[in-house]
Amino acid sequence: MFEIEPIHVFYISSVISAILFVEAGYMLFATGSDGRKRINRRMAATDAGKVSQKQILLQLRKERGLDDEGKMVMPIQWLNRLFVQAGITTGISKAMGYWAGGSAIATLGVLFMTHSLMISLASIPIIWFIAPVVYLRFRRNAKMNKFGKQLPEAIDLITRSLKAGHPVPVAISMVAREMPDPIGTEFGMVADEVTYGSDLVTGLMGMYDRVGHPDLPLLVSAVSIQSTTGGNLREILESLSKVVRDRLKMKAKVKAISAEGRMSAIFLTAMPVILFIVLLLLMPDYYGGIWQYSQTYYGFGFLLFWLTSGNLLIMKMVSFKV
Numbered sequence: 001m002f003e004i005e006p007i008h009v010f011y012i013s014s015v016i017s018a019i020l021f022v023e024a025g026y027m028l029f030a031t032g033s034d035g036r037k038r039i040n041r042r043m044a045a046t047d048a049g050k051v052s053q054k055q056i057l058l059q060l061r062k063e064r065g066l067d068d069e070g071k072m073v074m075p076i077q078w079l080n081r082l083f084v085q086a087g088i089t090t091g092i093s094k095a096m097g098y099w100a101g102g103s104a105i106a107t108l109g110v111l112f113m114t115h116s117l118m119i120s121l122a123s124i125p126i127i128w129f130i131a132p133v134v135y136l137r138f139r140r141n142a143k144m145n146k147f148g149k150q151l152p153e154a155i156d157l158i159t160r161s162l163k164a165g166h167p168v169p170v171a172i173s174m175v176a177r178e179m180p181d182p183i184g185t186e187f188g189m190v191a192d193e194v195t196y197g198s199d200l201v202t203g204l205m206g207m208y209d210r211v212g213h214p215d216l217p218l219l220v221s222a223v224s225i226q227s228t229t230g231g232n233l234r235e236i237l238e239s240l241s242k243v244v245r246d247r248l249k250m251k252a253k254v255k256a257i258s259a260e261g262r263m264s265a266i267f268l269t270a271m272p273v274i275l276f277i278v279l280l281l282l283m284p285d286y287y288g289g290i291w292q293y294s295q296t297y298y299g300f301g302f303l304l305f306w307l308t309s310g311n312l313l314i315m316k317m318v319s320f321k322v
Contacts, residue, residue, distance in 0.1 A: 040184030041089070042176060057192040060185065063089045070193070070206050079133075085212045086139035087182055103128045119297055143182050144213050148248065150183040151215055155241040162234045168223065169194050186211060201227060215244050258318035265314040269307060 045056045058068050065083045067073050073092060074080035088095055106127045111120040154175045161171035169191060176188030189210075190203040198206075201224045208216040218240055226233040279286050290296045 040176075040179070040181040040188070042185040042188040053192055054196055057189060057196070060189055063091045064210065065092050065095075066210075081209070081212070082133070082136045082140060084210050085143070086136045087143040088136075088139070099132055103132070106131075114297070116294075116297070122301075140212070144211065147182050147186070147211055147213050148215060148244075150179060151213070151219075152241045152244045152248070154179055154183050154187065155219065155237050155244065159234050159237045159241065162237070168200060168233065172200075182211070215247065218243065254320050258320070261314055261318035265311050265318075268314075269311055272303075272307070 042056065042060060045051075045059065046053065051059070061068065061070055065073060065080055065088070072080040072084070074083070083092070083095070090098070107120055107124060110123045110127070111117070114120065157175050157178060158168070158171040161174050162168070166174070172187050172194070173191040176184055176191050178184075179187070186207050190200075190207050193203040193206065194200055201220060204216070204220045204223060208220060219237075222233065222236045222240055225231065226236065
């Protein structure tokens with residue numbers, strides 16, 4: 001059943017090579033030129049000059065899954081918040097179309113490979129719901145990690161601007177002009193919201209809802225306290241920058257200490273899969289007598305369940321909140 005002909009390997013390799021070639025060309029000539037022209041997405045939209053700043057703010061909100069007022073548009077609030085924090089810029093409607101099309105193709109692929117309607121139906125919850133949520137969580141974590149690394153630099157830039165005598169909104173707009181995504185566009189949206197009537201604390205709270213980084217409430221609290229009771233905001237932000245940098249250092253130390261556990265999880269996950277593929281390539285008839293039995297697929301399902309459970313347990317053991 002799983003006998004692989006050399007010509008099939010050649011066809012698959014050719015398709016993968018063509019996809020990678022097209023992707024490399026797109027990244028080189030499309031995204032690379034945009035990145036060289038403007039430092040972040042908001043500045044690129046501003047550079048076009050065809051629409052007003054308010055229209056750019058509304059466009060950035062809509063493509064992130066928000067309405068004109070910056071509120072969630074989906075009835076499932078946690079899913080909408082996850083979509084916004086993941087940094088998807090296609091908009092809700094296009095993202096739902098991609099999700100439905102990709103899930104349908106994946107389901108048909110499972111049906112074509114297994115020739116079993118029961119297995120295809122059992123894979124629907126994973127393909128249609130679990131996998132997209134896992135992807136969004138992965139995108140959100142990647143964006144939050146990048147945002148967290150940029151945050152101390154952004155706070156330092158605000159501090160230097162305040163030291164030069166600029167007001168806080170002007171200092172925030174400097175972050176929007178000088179820093180790349182994701183933090184540049186996020187602070188730019190805050191600057192635009194303040195320009196069109198929102199107060200600074202509300203704008204920062206909106207940024208926290210869009211990003212979800214745990215260090216942002218510290219910045220919101222500092223600005224809120226300074227705006228209500230007064231005080232030297234520059235000194236507060238200098239201390240806040242030091243705290244955020246110390247947290248990043250601690251996270252890096254924890255990641256280095258827990259590297260052994262994470263590598264063990266990767267090795268234990270990859271080893272059975274690699275051995276299975278190697279056996280199929282070297283001895284195609286090794287599993288030839290078991291594919292006609294339904295118990296085989298149930299067994300593989302149990303193996304996948306226990307493999308996933310073991311990985312989750314290991315990741316729980318090596319994950320620490322700092």
